[in-house]
Amino acid sequence: MSQSLPQSTLEAAGSPPAGTDRSVEAYRWMVLARVFEDKIAALYRAGKIVGGVYLGRGQEAFSASLGMQLDRARGDVFCGLIRDQAGRMAFGEPLIDSARTYLGSAEGPMRGRDGNIHRGRPSKGMPAMISHLGAMIPVVNGMLMALRHRKAQGVAGGVTIGDGGTSTGAFHEALNQAAVEKLPLVLAVANNQYAYSTPVSEQFACDDLADRAAGYGVRGYSIDGTDLDACLSAFTEAIARARAGEGPQMVVGKLLRLAGHGEHDDARYIPESKRSEPHGGDCLALARAKILAEGRAGAEAVAEIEKSAQERVEEAVARAQSEPAPNPYRESWHALATKHLSEGTTEV
Amino acid sequence: MPVTYLDAIREAQAKALAEDDRVFIYGQDVAEFGGAFKATKGLADRFPGRVVNSPISEDAIVGAAIGAAIEGMRPIVEMQFADFSSLAFNQIVNQSATHFWRTGVPCPITIRLPSGGTEGSGPFHSQSVESIYAHYPGLIVLTPATVEDAYSMLLEAIRIDDPVIFCEHKFLYYHLKADALPAVSLPVGKARIARFGRHATIVAYSAMVHEALRAAREMAEEGWEIEVVDLRSAKPIDTDTILASVARTGRLLCVGESFPWGGLTAEVISRVVGEGFHLLDAPPKRLNSKDTPIPYHPNLWRVHRPTWQAIAAATRNLLRL
Known part of the structure; x- marks a missing residue:
């Protein structure tokens, strides 16, 4: 299903489907993300979560395929954005981090200071996104520059963005910067056809965002982001090329956002017909059907994956809900690491 | 041999580069050319690979410095003029300034801003932006007035675990002179x-x-x-x-x-x-x-x-x- 661009040889696209274990492993992360996000959405509707809830429904295959093929143990970096629950966990973010951050537990990595998808563990290769689109790409560039300075061999950095984020100046500056520095950056663009309510026809005028890659001197890939095997293959190749010193790789996955921008948004501006168009399907259902049809895993094994995800999510949410909320009287109101230079109020 | 304010800034960077392998300089024209004001002249030769030219991309320059700092480096960013830091405003105030407080991971970057007015520089090469950055929690903002402070405060800025906005005044670059670089100095935060x-x-x-x-x-x-x-x-x-x-x-x-x-x-x-x-x-x-x-x-x-x-x-x- 993947379509390769002229500038990309994309050998992997023509190669046989990824190994059985790999797609089943990816499916495991996809299911876990879907189940967790469904749970979080339900809690949001029940008024148990303040602020926003942003789902990656429909993007799990694309996201997980990048995250699971990067490895912090060898120095890799992965910066997920708002629809990367699957990729974040596949890279190594503990499920409990998500539950704690959404539910405002003081035990979480953000300790109630930030919420929802604005979370990370920067010293473990997972920068914590800020809301401004495009802003995380140069941060990953800088992490890769630091790794290069330390003579780290064969590392790669993954960062994701959506179709709307490609319109920012930050996106342009950072992709150009990565190309000039020949950084091992794998930039995953999830073209989910809508930036909040704005359709791609009002976002950019090129036929395919992957066409832009050539203008930056980077390799572009255009794939069906709903096809798990295509996603796995494209990121396998992109990451291998990045590790080999071929510079930045830009993978554009076409898919459809199967949710509102956030759960506050009913997305009535997306016509129902979009779902029956190419790239309008649900990557999770498609992957499940293919895994079963091709016997990569049996019905029992798939059911077990789904049951296990339910259990893990229930456990994580229950744990986060039982933990204390941040206490404003015990908060250290200092924004600086250098305490003696802080102008904040004194600690209680 | 008298030392100018600009010499002090260059020598502080040389000392920091020599003493700490985590330090590097990133900015426009800073490498072989030595920077628009020559604040990095000769450093690229002395410290190969550690004085790096950037594209004209202020936002990405600061963004990359932040990423490098997260991974353990001590970047020094040279903005060509303080005025152009408006193009990096988002990374400075939303990314670097919030980073430690949000994540607990320090963001030790130093952003050098050639600041202030000189004759004939006009609206876009003369600004003093210290108040803008001082408004944001999470930033330290330094405004050295002397050759001694330009040297000692820049050295201290690079060692500080937080983002530091270093406002160096262009009017003082060439004609403010001292007999020698200081051996001891007041710490940052003291008037x-x-x-x-x-x-x-x-x-x-x-x-x-x-x-x-x-x-x-x-x-x-x-x-x-x-x-x-x-x-x-x-x-x-x-x-x-x-x-x-x-x-x-x-x-x-x-x-x-x-x-x-x-x-x-x-x-x-x-x-x-x-x-x-x-x-x-x-x-x-x-x-x-x-x-x-x-x-x-x-x-x-x-x-x-x-x-x-x-x-x-x-x-x-x-x-x-």
């Missing part, structure tokens, strides 16, 4: 009494310290003993030293080169009024540039910014109150 007096206090920073000192010297001939406090650091503000000075003199004029609405001079006045109202014998006053963009023509520019003459006039008015 300095640049001249002792007892009739009024002028609080100033960066190039305005020298205008204030000139005004004080001129007024000494009239019999006035004017104390001049050099803030050194815009954030944090050394309120104690300011209050102690106002306690001695009873009168306060705060001078800044930046625009008059809000800002550092207003913050100083606010603190003195709030914490030392009883020390004041007259209403505290402030003097800033005019509330227009910074003019190109020298005739206009000299009147736009506070000069020693304007400071002396404002101080005489303060003494009449």
Whole structure:
């Protein structure tokens, strides 16, 4: 299903489907993300979560395929954005981090200071996104520059963005910067056809965002982001090329956002017909059907994956809900690491 | 051999590069060319691969510095002019300034901003932006006025675990000289009494310290003993030293080169009024540039910014109150 661009040889696209274990492993992360996000959405509707809830429904295959093929143990970096629950966990973010951050537990990595998808563990290769689109790409560039300075061999950095984020100046500056520095950056663009309510026809005028890659001197890939095997293959190749010193790789996955921008948004501006168009399907259902049809895993094994995800999510949410909320009287109101230079109020 | 303010900035960077392998410099034209003002001249040769030219991409320059800092480096960013840091505003205030507080992971970057007005530089190569960055929690903002401070404060900035906005004044680059680089210095966060007096206090920073000192010297001939406090650091503000000075003199004029609405001079006045109202014998006053963009023509520019003459006039008015 993947379509390769002229500038990309994309050998992997023509190669046989990824190994059985790999797609089943990816499916495991996809299911876990879907189940967790469904749970979080339900809690949001029940008024148990303040602020926003942003789902990656429909993007799990694309996201997980990048995250699971990067490895912090060898120095890799992965910066997920708002629809990367699957990729974040596949890279190594503990499920409990998500539950704690959404539910405002003081035990979480953000300790109630930030919420929802604005979370990370920067010293473990997972920068914590800020809301401004495009802003995380140069941060990953800088992490890769630091790794290069330390003579780290064969590392790669993954960062994701959506179709709307490609319109920012930050996106342009950072992709150009990565190309000039020949950084091992794998930039995953999830073209989910809508930036909040704005359709791609009002976002950019090129036929395919992957066409832009050539203008930056980077390799572009255009794939069906709903096809798990295509996603796995494209990121396998992109990451291998990045590790080999071929510079930045830009993978554009076409898919459809199967949710509102956030759960506050009913997305009535997306016509129902979009779902029956190419790239309008649900990557999770498609992957499940293919895994079963091709016997990569049996019905029992798939059911077990789904049951296990339910259990893990229930456990994580229950744990986060039982933990204390941040206490404003015990908060250290200092924004600086250098305490003696802080102008904040004194600690209680 | 005298050392200029610009030499001090270059030597501080050389020392930091020599002593700490985590330090590197990133910015436009900083490598072989040595930077627009030659603040990095010769460093690329001495430290191969560690003085890196960037594309003209202020936002991505600071973004990459932040990423490198997260991964354990100590980047120094040179903005070609402080004015252009507006293009990196998002990364500075939303990414670097929030990083430690949000994640617990420090973000030790130093952003050098060639700041302030010089003749003929016009609206986009003359700005003083310290107040803008000082407004944001999570940033340290330094405004050295002397050769010694340019050296010691830059070295300390690079060692600090937080993002530091280092406002170095272009007007001082070439003609401000000292006999030698300092061996010891006041730490960041402490103000300095640049001249002792007892009739009024002028609080100033960066190039305005020298205008204030000139005004004080001129007024000494009239019999006035004017104390001049050099803030050194815009954030944090050394309120104690300011209050102690106002306690001695009873009168306060705060001078800044930046625009008059809000800002550092207003913050100083606010603190003195709030914490030392009883020390004041007259209403505290402030003097800033005019509330227009910074003019190109020298005739206009000299009147736009506070000069020693304007400071002396404002101080005489303060003494009449």
